[in-house]
Amino acid sequence: MLSSFDRLLFIRRVSIFQELRDEFLVKLASVMDELSFPSSHTIFEQGEEGRSLYIVVSGRVRVHLGDQELVQLEQGSIFGEMALFDAEPRSASVTTLEKCDCLTLNQLQLIDAIEETPEIAVNVTRALSRRIRELNSKVKTYEHQLNSINAQA
Template sequence: MLTSVQRLLFVRKVPIFQELRDDFLVRLASVMDELSFPANQSIFTEGQEGRSLYIVVSGQVKVHHGDRELARLGKEDCFGEMSLFDAEPRSASVTTLEPCECLMLTQMQLYDAIDETPGIAVNIIRLLSRRIRELNQKANAQNPKSSISEVKVPPDRS
């Protein structure tokens, strides 16, 4: 278990929270649940309903579709953020590669945080944009003709 000071120091390093004031971070960190997972444990599966964001405190997880690995995430990385905003089922599965400690932030906790400090929404948008760019770069490397960036929209003829 992390002490309240350890939580504050940890959450302050997480990219989506870096620009937030300490008084706000203290409140946010105090409402997060701390979860422990053994190695090779599914945290959630693709298609499952989700309303929470996870932040890796220690250990490593893989994000995957079946056997195809999409990413490996470690300390200070977060995952599960998409379902907080679009109310859609999880787009991938996440499984631990080793024992992991995570902090979990629920949708309601996040919405309360955004109401108080809108800057957190901008940070999450940056995170999502960066991940889309990384996936696009991987798609370009695997098959240059299937890239999202190469989709052409026909001109409006009206």
């Protein structure tokens, strides 16, 4: 478990919370839950209902569609954020690669945070955009590889 002070120091370095006022971060840090997961634990599966955003405090997780890995995330990374905004089922599964500690922020907590400090919505949107760009780049790479294989056949 992180002390209140360590929790504040940690979330201050997380991309979606950077540039936010310390008094707001103190309040936000106090409402987050801390969860620990063993290695090879599925935190959530594709298709499940989601109402929480997760922040990796320690360890690593794997975001995947079935056996296809999309990305590995480490300390300071966020995941599960899409479900907070669209109320759609989880778009991918997340499994720990090693023992993992996470902070969570649920939908109501995030809505309260956005009402108090709208900048957090901009920061989450930036994080989502960055993730979409990374996935688009991977899709282009896979398409190029597939086209090269088809051309050689």
